[in-house]
Amino acid sequence: MDPVAALRQIAFYKDRAREDSRRVMAYRTAADIVERLDEAQREHLGRTRGWQSLPGIGPKTATVIEQAWAGNEPDTLTALRAAAQDLGGGAVRAALKGDLHLHSNWSDGSAPIAEMMAAAQQLGHEYCALTDHSPRLTVANGLSAQRLREQLDVIDDLRARFAPMRILTGIEVDILDDGSLDQEPELLERLDIVVASVHSKLKMDSTAMTRRMVRAVSGGQANILGHCTGRLVEGNRGLRAESAFDAEAVFTACRDHGVAVEINSRPERRDPPTRLLKSALEIGCVFSIDTDAHAPGQLDFLGYGAQRALDNDVPVDRIVNTWSVDKLLAWAAA
Numbered sequence: 001m002d003p004v005a006a007l008r009q010i011a012f013y014k015d016r017a018r019e020d021s022r023r024v025m026a027y028r029t030a031a032d033i034v035e036r037l038d039e040a041q042r043e044h045l046g047r048t049r050g051w052q053s054l055p056g057i058g059p060k061t062a063t064v065i066e067q068a069w070a071g072n073e074p075d076t077l078t079a080l081r082a083a084a085q086d087l088g089g090g091a092v093r094a095a096l097k098g099d100l101h102l103h104s105n106w107s108d109g110s111a112p113i114a115e116m117m118a119a120a121q122q123l124g125h126e127y128c129a130l131t132d133h134s135p136r137l138t139v140a141n142g143l144s145a146q147r148l149r150e151q152l153d154v155i156d157d158l159r160a161r162f163a164p165m166r167i168l169t170g171i172e173v174d175i176l177d178d179g180s181l182d183q184e185p186e187l188l189e190r191l192d193i194v195v196a197s198v199h200s201k202l203k204m205d206s207t208a209m210t211r212r213m214v215r216a217v218s219g220g221q222a223n224i225l226g227h228c229t230g231r232l233v234e235g236n237r238g239l240r241a242e243s244a245f246d247a248e249a250v251f252t253a254c255r256d257h258g259v260a261v262e263i264n265s266r267p268e269r270r271d272p273p274t275r276l277l278k279s280a281l282e283i284g285c286v287f288s289i290d291t292d293a294h295a296p297g298q299l300d301f302l303g304y305g306a307q308r309a310l311d312n313d314v315p316v317d318r319i320v321n322t323w324s325v326d327k328l329l330a331w332a333a334a
C-alpha cells in the first residue's frame, strides 16, 4: 500500500470522527513529507527503517509508513475504517451532488485547496464550491480582494485535474453591521456561489439584526444565508446563544430574493434550530446542505445536515445542492 495514501486516509477518518484537528494535521504533514521523497530516498528509508530520521515523522506516523511500505494496510487505518459510522441522511444524503460551503488553508481551513478537492472528488461530488472568508474576518485570515483574485487563478489551474468534478468559485462573505457584504461587488458578481454569514456582533438587538440580515439577502449578490443564528451547541469552542432576529421577515426575504437558507452540517452548529428550519420550510425557502468543512474528512459531514433535512421532511427538490450543476448555476446567477 502507498504510505502517502495510507496517511491521508487515516487523516480523513480522524477528521471525520471529529478528532483534534491539530493532531490530525500530523498525518497530513507526514504524507506531504513522504510524497516529496524520490524513489531512491524511499527505498533507502524503507530498507533501513529510518523514517523517523525525517523531521516531522514521529513514532505513530513512522509505524503507519512502515506497515504500508511492507505492503500491508496499516493497523491504524484498519481500526479507523472499522469504527467509522454512518453519519446519516439516508435518501437525502444520496441525492446530494456537491457541497457549497468549505474552507481551505487560504483562510482558516487546515488543508490546501487541492487536498480539499481531492477529498470531495473521492466522496463522489459532481461539484464543490470553495468559500474562504472575506477580509474583515482577520482572525480567520480572510482574503483581500487581491488574494481572492489570485485564488481564482489557482482554481483555474486546478480545474482540469479534478474534471469531471466541477470546482465552483465562491466566498463566505461577512455580513457587516449595516447588512452590506464584505467584498468588492464586482468580485462577488464574478463568483459562482456567495455564502453570506454573520460572524460579528451576534448579540445586536433583534430589530437591528433583522434589518442587517434582510438587507444582506436582498441585495442580489448573496446565494446562501450561512449558519443563520450563529449558535454553538457543543464542542471545544464553547456554547453560544442564537442571535435574535425576526425569522419570518428574514426567511421571507430569502424566499423573495432566491437565497437559500443553509442547513449547516457542523455538529457544533446544527443551524438553523429545528423551529426555524420548520419556519423556513413553511415560508417556502429553498435550502443548501453544506459542511462548512475546515479539513478534508469534514467534507463527509453532509450526512449530519442531510439527516436534519430528512427529520424535518424537507423535499429533495427544494435542496439546491441536489440540483444539476447547470440548474444550480442558473439559479445562482439569476
Ligand SMILES: [Zn+2]
Binding pocket: 172, 197, 199, 226, 227
Ligand atoms: Zn461562517
Ligand SMILES: [Zn+2]
Binding pocket: 101, 102, 103, 172, 292
Ligand atoms: Zn464557513
